[in-house]
Amino acid sequence: MPSWLVSSGSPQGWVMxxxxxxxxxxxxxxxxxxxxxxxxxxxxxxxxVSLAVTGSSPLGAGGWSMLGASGLALLLTLPGYLTNKLGAGDVKLLLAVALFGGVTVTLITFVIGALVTVGVAGAFLMLGGRYGLQSATGKYLPFGAALALGFGVALVCKQAGGLPWLL
Known part of the structure; x- marks a missing residue:
């Protein structure tokens, strides 16, 4: 297992x-x-609590970054929530990501989550008729899961030094 994934220092110790x-x-x-x-x-x-005690989020984002990320999270998710395309849990999840990781992590989380959702929806539409796939509940795709995946990718890339043009 990579040392940055389980090291005891801050913020790397929070990654796992x-x-x-x-x-x-x-x-x-x-x-x-x-x-x-x-x-x-x-x-x-x-x-x-981490902000109050250490002056930064568990992943090292400062207070202003956390505040800006919270505004960004609301800007990105509230329109979907108000038009019944996203659930309240999706909005709250991206807000939690914003507080945990700051602006960059929030933006990457949302972009990757949106791309994953579009890819899954496209695959479902293309293969659905061919393989008899149907929505069992008639509900939307679970966007929270795509956001969680996006957050994981953003964390790993940030800690490993990847995606230098984004992080």
Whole structure:
């Protein structure tokens, strides 16, 4: 396992926990069609406590970055929520990501999540008729799971030094 993934220093020491958190959120959203408030509000509270104690988020984002990321998260998700395309859990999840990682992580999380969702929807539309796939519930795709995947990718790329043109 890479040393940056489990090192005890800040912010690298938080990476494994954040990845597990993202996995749990994605799993829950895929199989239960809900984003659990306990996990989302817990991460947001942890980020605010970290800001109060250390002056930065668990992943090293400063207070202004956290504030800007929160505004960005609302700007990106509230239109979808107000038009019933996104659920409230998706909005809260991206807000928690904003508080945890700052502006760059929030933007990358949203972009990757949106691309994953578009790709899955496109594959579903292209292959659905051919293989008899149908929506069992008639609901939308679980966007929270795509956001969780995007957050995981943003974390790994940021910590590994990848995607230099984005991070």
């Amino acid at each position: 926990g954040a990845l597990l958190w993202a996995f749990a959120l994605g799993y829950w959203d895929v199989f239960h069609r809900r984003v659990p408030n306990l996990l989302v509000f817990g991460a947001a509270a942890l980020s605010l």
